[in-house]
Amino acid sequence: MRGALPNWGLTKGKGNWFHALVSSPASRHDQKNYIPTSFFDHHQKNITYLFSPITSNKIVRMKANAGTLTNFEVLDLLNSRGASNDTTRVIAPISTSEYTRLHVYDYLMETPACTQTQEIITNFSDQCKYFKLAKAEILNIINIRPSSTVNLAPILEEPSERGIDKKAKEGILKLVEALLPPPPIVEARGDNEEEETEEGEQS
Amino acid sequence: MFCLSELEDTVRVPPSDLNLPLEVAIKKALQKLFLDKVLSIGLCVSIYGIKSIEGGFVLPGDGAATYKVVFRIVVFRPFVGEVIAAKFKESDSNGLRLTLGFFEDVYVPAPLIPTPNRCEPDPYNRNQMRWVWKYGDDEFIIDDSCQQIKFRVENISYPPVPTERAEDAKPFAPMVVTGTIDDDGLGPVSWWEACAPISDDED
Numbered sequence: 001m002r003g004a005l006p007n008w009g010l011t012k013g014k015g016n017w018f019h020a021l022v023s024s025p026a027s028r029h030d031q032k033n034y035i036p037t038s039f040f041d042h043h044q045k046n047i048t049y050l051f052s053p054i055t056s057n058k059i060v061r062m063k064a065n066a067g068t069l070t071n072f073e074v075l076d077l078l079n080s081r082g083a084s085n086d087t088t089r090v091i092a093p094i095s096t097s098e099y100t101r102l103h104v105y106d107y108l109m110e111t112p113a114c115t116q117t118q119e120i121i122t123n124f125s126d127q128c129k130y131f132k133l134a135k136a137e138i139l140n141i142i143n144i145r146p147s148s149t150v151n152l153a154p155i156l157e158e159p160s161e162r163g164i165d166k167k168a169k170e171g172i173l174k175l176v177e178a179l180l181p182p183p184p185i186v187e188a189r190g191d192n193e194e195e196e197t198e199e200g201e202q203s
Numbered sequence: 204m205f206c207l208s209e210l211e212d213t214v215r216v217p218p219s220d221l222n223l224p225l226e227v228a229i230k231k232a233l234q235k236l237f238l239d240k241v242l243s244i245g246l247c248v249s250i251y252g253i254k255s256i257e258g259g260f261v262l263p264g265d266g267a268a269t270y271k272v273v274f275r276i277v278v279f280r281p282f283v284g285e286v287i288a289a290k291f292k293e294s295d296s297n298g299l300r301l302t303l304g305f306f307e308d309v310y311v312p313a314p315l316i317p318t319p320n321r322c323e324p325d326p327y328n329r330n331q332m333r334w335v336w337k338y339g340d341d342e343f344i345i346d347d348s349c350q351q352i353k354f355r356v357e358n359i360s361y362p363p364v365p366t367e368r369a370e371d372a373k374p375f376a377p378m379v380v381t382g383t384i385d386d387d388g389l390g391p392v393s394w395w396e397a398c399a400p401i402s403d404d405e406d
Contacts, residue, residue: 062208062209062210062211062244063208063209063210064206064208064244065206065207065208066206066207066208066209066275067206067207068205068206068207069204069205069206069207069277071204071205073205074204074205074248074249074277077249077251077277078249081249099239100238100239100246100248100249100305101248101249103304103305104248104249104279104304104305106304107303107304107305111288136282136284136285139285140284140285140286143204143285143286143287144286144288144353146388148395150387150388150395151388151395152388153386153387153388154286154353154355154386154387154388154389155286155388157284
């Protein structure tokens, strides 16, 4: 039985703007001890025995939910594995392990997750306690970063029945405005040469 | 959108990899086995880390070493009620199909598109149908020009592998996410950009 394993994936990425913004030394991803989602409980139930999809005569024991991750945490993880290193994509042919990772990375870089840090997320989830939001709603808000009441509406479930009135919604939005940085400006596709802002930029 | 899952499986490290450090070889074997594959828990995106390795036995007749490994992976598994931003991929008479880059099987069936709506043949693309939402006197088109479309997850299903398929059938989708855009703040982001931000008084 092997003991603690060394950390891998120490990034030697170039000093692009993302690294400057999110300082994430790979040592934070100590795979044995790091608990990524500080505000979610680790559900110990759901230990199921399944047939492995690869070799159907074996049994894979699994714990289906060992913690939910925000978009930022996944992006951080991919960065610490060097997903932002551009030379990987251009020179070497993309192998299977790179394909999904790069696509997820590309997707996440266009969401508000790319401007967040771990401290921001922990701080925000602490402050959200005043509003008695469900964990799923806090996760949604962090991933989507709503900037107006209409963007917040699909996230909150039955607000009137839970006593979340207009004032509470405004309070939540002000908290979002104050604590979560705005999402990046996304360039429009097609022939449009101007940069088009995402919905977060209007506030 | 992403979760951690803890799995235990028996991993076979081929003889060609035995000169690598153990954790690198096992990680390579795990990536080949699990990355980009859909298990019952979702689409595997990345190996998060290895918790323990046992074994290392060489079975008779085989040159490879077999290890029992407990590890954690990052899976893409949205929860019901999560709001996700996606891009438009295609539409047909049954509804819309959206893509996330790394995951392309998000379907919005016709009943979950805001009513009143109508479906018309796309004037720009002969094979496709185009959905149009009629609100008051305005008509809103859902097509390729929408930068981002937000939807809320209604259901995730894992259809069983078909034993027989027609020659020209669509590629089999092992994981299908059904979403709705029939709510405030959902649908193309450009529909809601005109709404006032929080400082204004709105209901």
